[in-house]
Amino acid sequence: MSNSTTSSAPSPRPPRDSRELKKGSLAALRGLLPFLRPYRSRFAMAGVALVVAAGATLAIPYAFKQMIDLGFGARAGVNSAEHVNAVFLALFAVATVLALATAARFYTVSWLGERVVADIRSAVYRHVVRQSPAFFETTQTGEVLSRITTDTTLIQAVVGTSISMALRNALLFLGGLVMLFVTSPKLTGIIIALLILTVLPIVMFGRRVRKLSRDSQDRIADASAVAGEILNAMPTVQAFTHEEIETRRFGSAVEGAFGTAMRRIRARALLTMLAIVLVFGTIVFVLWLGAHAVLSGTMSGGELGQFILYASIVAGAVGALSEVMGEAQRAAGATERLLELLATESAIREPAQPLALPPRAANGAAxxxxxxxxxxxxxxxxxxxxxxxxxxxxxxxxxxxxxxxxxxxxxxxxxxxxxxxxxxxxxxxxxxxxxxxxxxxxxxxxxxxxxxxxxxxxxxxxxxxxxxxxxxxxxxxxxxxxxxxxxxxxxxxxxxxxxxxxxxxxxxxxxxxxxxxxxxxxxxxxxxxxxxxxxxxxxxxxxxxxxxxxxxxxxxxxxxxxxxxxxxxxxxxxxxxxxxxxxxxxxxxxxxxxxxxxxxxxxxxxxxxxxxxxx
The missing domain is CATH 3.40.50.300 (P-loop containing nucleotide triphosphate hydrolases)
Incomplete structure (x- = not known):
């Protein structure tokens, strides 16, 4: 074996502060795919339940149209009571299907959220404990713990709730939009124009919310690191009577996290306010136009009711998607942080083909x-x-x-x-x-x-x-x-x-x-x-x-x-x-x-x- 000079592997790069990270996007969530693939069958089950629930929801406005036109409208005849009874039975059947599908979807996606996050936590911990001491020279333990706990909780919300909500509302949005065109192309054109105005603040505030979310997670990690360091050194802290000093230091870190969180919350609150105002403004305006159409005889009362319900579904789906977008953006930041940790390579590499030690000698090793x-x-x-x-x-x-x-x-x-x-x-x-x-x-x-x-x-x-x-x-x-x-x-x-x-x-x-x-x-x-x-x-x-x-x-x-x-x-x-x-x-x-x-x-x-x- 030669005595040639060798170079050590490069030092691992520690998790970087948010200021050093380039701006990411929802594309960061693609990093979760390796953890999602083993559970494709569960996702398929959730997808079926999702489609059934969305279909049942979209059937409800049509049932109301039938009830109004055939039961109460001018075309109602002697059998109107029977029509009303039949429509209400059908409505109850649809509600039952909706309830079963929703329960199945909730159970399946919640299981997926818990399972995927458990896998991520195990993978991150398994990776961290194999890092060389050089990694821990530059990385605080509290920072790592924050990523394993707080960041994975955000991902759990996305996998266990937000993805399902996003798909459900996307289906409701598309299905509702199709039914709006079927009911009244003219009013639909108006409502689409108004919905575009609803989307603009989402795009405008989306990046800001995401940046503030990432900053908020970093500040929480800072506070965790301070707390972990002090709790592991309590005898020294008390021996030097630094309890008050360390309490103030931790309080400062907590207040920093609180301030960052409040900036994020204010941005989210403004986004929600604008979305609600625009959604309900759209509904009221379209209802006014539809009422005049009924008065002029160009639309039946049932069609107006159906249109308003579909418009509410579409508008509600847009509002829900904006909420999901905010959660997804927070999770994208958390995913970036976890993927950074998983991508950190230890300076100490295992050999590709390790050699075996000779049999142990009776008097020890050389x-x-x-x-x-x-x-x-x-x-x-x-x-x-x-x-x-x-x-x-x-x-x-x-x-x-x-x-x-x-x-x-x-x-x-x-x-x-x-x-x-x-x-x-x-x-x-x-x-x-x-x-x-x-x-x-x-x-x-x-x-x-x-x-x-x-x-x-x-x-x-x-x-x-x-x-x-x-x-x-x-x-x-x-x-x-x-x-x-x-x-x-x-x-x-x-x-x-x-x-x-x-x-x-x-x-x-x-x-x-x-x-x-x-x-x-x-x-x-x-x-x-x-x-x-x-x-x-x-x-x-x-x-x-x-x-x-x-x-x-x-x-x-x-x-x-x-x-x-x-x-x-x-x-x-x-x-x-x-x-x-x-x-x-x-x-x-x-x-x-x-x-x-x-x-x-x-x-x-x-x-x-x-x-x-x-x-």
Whole structure:
């Protein structure tokens, strides 16, 4: 395998602010088609119900015409009562069909709305959790959550209601228009001219409503991001007495969202007002013309009634379509935002044809770095690591020490392939990790991070996170190895005790022992310990250190640590400074060298003497 220089994949573009987006249109809704196609049969069922309901609605004015002309008009004879009875029976039958078809349409389209939105939410979440850490460097969690919740709710309204309403009213509009021409071509020409005036404000305000809708969603996302950030840092907020400041900051974000929403609502209200005025003005004017036509004998009373009802249906359809257009425009903005998120590509790419790791050796995995140079995507001008070469043998325990910012934690992030180096290669058991499936690579590595993550579940499931298929007995065995069994047993419900959000019911040392148990349960050939004993008291450290020594048997271990108890036991110590390896050796040889490690050791020995003056 060559040592050629390679370039990392381009950094993912985070979701952009609305100001950066070019003006979209309802065409953005085409992006929903992949989520709609699996349910074509359901859409066909909804379409049939829709056509039946529209047909029944269009039949009602004709029934009224028959009732007026044959039951009450001048042509009514001795059988007028029978005609009225027959017409009312037919009208009831039409109403029954309309009710059944409407109920079927409502159920079907509501199911489609819920189902499609559930699929979209799952797809977006599945995509987001596969993004590299570079994505989350530039994207707020609250922004992503807003897109998964608020934006998908808008889409649900469109798929579950608006599409059906749009099709229904489009059918009513076209069918009503045809029947208007059949009834009176002259009055129809007049009403079409007036309806054109109704459409003009829709076109005029449509783009403005859509832009304001998109801005409104962005402001809601901003408020969610502020709230999420603060709620996840409440101890710090309260320790610095920033409750009032953060309340004002969130209030400002909420007021910004409210102001944007009110501008959207005012635009929608003006649009609705104009539509209603024009619709009812049209009806009144046409009714006046029709009344004179009846008086002059050129139209029957039933035909006038029929015409007015069809005109009402057409005008109502236009008004409903304007409402649907507003909802569709809001959903188009939401769809754009979600499609942006789905189009974001992770900087870490899975290989097209991943290689397999060699069978696990009895003494752990080999790890090799060849001329590795790396800069974080957000700080490309500053090298976090520079031309690193390192060869860790199977079964070896290597400690990495150095001042803050030396690049120790960065190394761990590269081992796990959270990032790719801009130059060089990292090999696990001789295989370049870029040629491994991410699942296989990370499955071969166990890590105990410095900042322990505890999930909102019980102790048993928190440890089982290390290996989902582990039995309860295996979980308890790992807890005993990590010196966690005793304190877990003392919890109110033992291993079934809920640990609180982010483990708030545990001390820092207890959280760290849970994390160690999780890593031990995974039983990987390569173990990474990032300050694994930093939060432990002296007694807990002794217990965990003993457990870690047992856990290191049969596996390769890389440790980031400052405590001499851990460092002294390592087979080899790597000293880093400014992203480079500056010293390598054992504890004794490095102290004798009198360099950076010797200074760090001297400082720690001094601290030990201060803390334990009698020893």
């Amino acid at each position: 790890l090799t770095l060849v001329d590795v140079t790396f800069s974080y995507p957000s700080r490309l001008d500053a090298a976090a690591l520079g031309h690193l070469n390192l060869d860790i043998r199977p079964g070896e325990t290597v400690a990495i020490v150095g001042p803050s910012g030396a690049g120790k934690t960065t190394l761990f992030q590269l081992f796990l392939r959270y990032y790719d180096p801009q130059q060089g290669a990292i090999r696990l058991d001789g295989v370049d990790i870029r040629h491994l499936a991410l699942h296989d690579l990370r499955g071969a590595i166990g890590i105990v991070p410095q900042d322990t993550v505890i999930f909102s579940t019980d102790a048993m499931e928190n440890i089982r996170y290390g290996r989902a298929s582990a039995t309860d007995e295996e979980v308890i065995r790992a807890a005993k190895l990590a010196a966690a069994h005793e304190f877990i047993e003392r919890l109110p419900n033992g291993y079934q005790s809920f640990l609180g959000e982010r483990g708030v019911r545990l001390s820092g040392g207890q959280r760290q022992r849970i994390a160690i148990a999780r890593a031990l349960l995974k039983n990987p050939p390569l173990l990474l310990l990032d300050e694994a004993t930093s939060a432990l008291d002296a007694e807990s450290e002794r217990l965990v250190q003993s457990a870690l020594e047992a856990a290191m048997v049969g596996r390769t271990t890389v440790i980031i640590a400052h405590r001499l108890a851990t460092v002294q036991r390592a087979d080899r110590i790597i000293v880093m400074e400014d992203g480079r390896i500056v010293e390598t050796g054992t504890h004794a040889s490095l102290v004798a060298l009198g360099g950076i490690y010797a200074n760090l050791a001297a400082l720690q020995f001094h601290n030990v003497q201060v803390e334990h003056p009698h020893e």
